[in-house]
Amino acid sequence: MEKNHLDGAGFGTVSVHSGQVKDLTGALAMPIYQTSTFCFDTVEEGTAKFAKEIPGYVYSRGGNPTTAALQEKIAMLEKGEACVATASGMGAVGAVLVAFLKAGDHVICGECVYGCTDFVMRNTLPQFGVEVSFVDTGDLEAVKAAVRDNTAMIYFETPTNPMMTITDISAVSKIAKEKNIRVVVDNTFAPPPVQYPLVLGADIVLHSVTKYINGHGDVIGGAIIGSADDIGVIAANASSKICGTTPSPFNSFLVMRGLQTMELRMERHCKNAMAIAEYLEKNPLVDKVYYPGLKSSPQYELAARQMNHLFSGVMSFELKEGIGGMTSYEACRKLLNHLKLASIAVSLGDPETLVQHPASMTHANVQKEDREAAGITDGLIRLSAGLENIEDILADFQQAFRTLEEA
Numbered sequence: 001m002e003k004n005h006l007d008g009a010g011f012g013t014v015s016v017h018s019g020q021v022k023d024l025t026g027a028l029a030m031p032i033y034q035t036s037t038f039c040f041d042t043v044e045e046g047t048a049k050f051a052k053e054i055p056g057y058v059y060s061r062g063g064n065p066t067t068a069a070l071q072e073k074i075a076m077l078e079k080g081e082a083c084v085a086t087a088s089g090m091g092a093v094g095a096v097l098v099a100f101l102k103a104g105d106h107v108i109c110g111e112c113v114y115g116c117t118d119f120v121m122r123n124t125l126p127q128f129g130v131e132v133s134f135v136d137t138g139d140l141e142a143v144k145a146a147v148r149d150n151t152a153m154i155y156f157e158t159p160t161n162p163m164m165t166i167t168d169i170s171a172v173s174k175i176a177k178e179k180n181i182r183v184v185v186d187n188t189f190a191p192p193p194v195q196y197p198l199v200l201g202a203d204i205v206l207h208s209v210t211k212y213i214n215g216h217g218d219v220i221g222g223a224i225i226g227s228a229d230d231i232g233v234i235a236a237n238a239s240s241k242i243c244g245t246t247p248s249p250f251n252s253f254l255v256m257r258g259l260q261t262m263e264l265r266m267e268r269h270c271k272n273a274m275a276i277a278e279y280l281e282k283n284p285l286v287d288k289v290y291y292p293g294l295k296s297s298p299q300y301e302l303a304a305r306q307m308n309h310l311f312s313g314v315m316s317f318e319l320k321e322g323i324g325g326m327t328s329y330e331a332c333r334k335l336l337n338h339l340k341l342a343s344i345a346v347s348l349g350d351p352e353t354l355v356q357h358p359a360s361m362t363h364a365n366v367q368k369e370d371r372e373a374a375g376i377t378d379g380l381i382r383l384s385a386g387l388e389n390i391e392d393i394l395a396d397f398q399q400a401f402r403t404l405e406e407a
């Protein structure tokens, strides 16, 4: 279907139809072009394709029809001009940094980001002469104060992993535009139809496609969305050509299939998350619930406006200290080990409800003092609400919490 047939179409329609290309067989589902290279009829044709004088594929690291279809779908869903898919979310993070930073540049990074992103910012970028300041990007005055003459990028997650803190994307983008600074938002926790960072003024959006975009827990993938110019730079110079973070055609096919049900899945994830957050908020063994959809959240108004009243399917919560004389870690361990339906696993956005302990798992490679400064205590648990029936998820948590009451 031509892109312009979808002008004005709803999110569900775009999820189903965008990127679908009719091939010679008329296949309804996008075929998997499982090939490493593409043959030319003549040397002249190959020369012209390399010179980009005629369109066409030459080698799957640089372009593949199945992956191209996926890229078109993701670009349309994020309301961006173009997308480049990567083999993982970290591939997307790396490709953006490699494409747009050089020695002598300065980056403002949100103080609470995914553990491996934190590692790259703290350890890898300085090796290449790039300075990084960690700033609470939810605090606009702190962002303004951190800007330097050589600041080239403001990079943040909203909501953050795992504290669910919200950054006002429009406000940060406004500060950045005045100084010609590129704004990069990791939108993994709140993909469309929840939140549209490009519409709010960000320059680049990236995703761990592994999470909600694929949505079925069977693919590792990433994506970067932005203007055609920026994505052209990333695809040609960083992601596919040099760093080789290209996804396999089979994974691109799976992600396209997953995306067709994105709207239905996100609605259910977010609805289930709200019900779980409300249950946890009333639970006497829980000290704090970090979920921006709760009316008690100090960021509720901003989140409602920015996140289309959907608020993500992820939350974190902290157990009260000293339950049954246990350390915070022991109490978390006991609760999680007694869950029967929810799985202990470090991903999110899957059909299954997942729980994990950030201090010893996703953020274990962050120094303890940096972790605690970001609020990641030993009593914190991250929960990704799955697609199960809410009564069953709640019953599972109720029986696991009973084991803590008995401790």
Ligand SMILES: Cc1ncc(COP(=O)(O)O)c(C=O)c1O
Residues within 6 Å of the ligand: 088, 089, 090, 091, 114, 117, 157, 161, 186, 188, 189, 207, 208, 209, 210, 220, 221, 222, 347
């Ligand atoms: C917010 C966020 N960004 C990036 C990543 C990295 O994605 P991947 O695991 O697909 O490399 C993750 C992984 O958990 C994440 O949570």
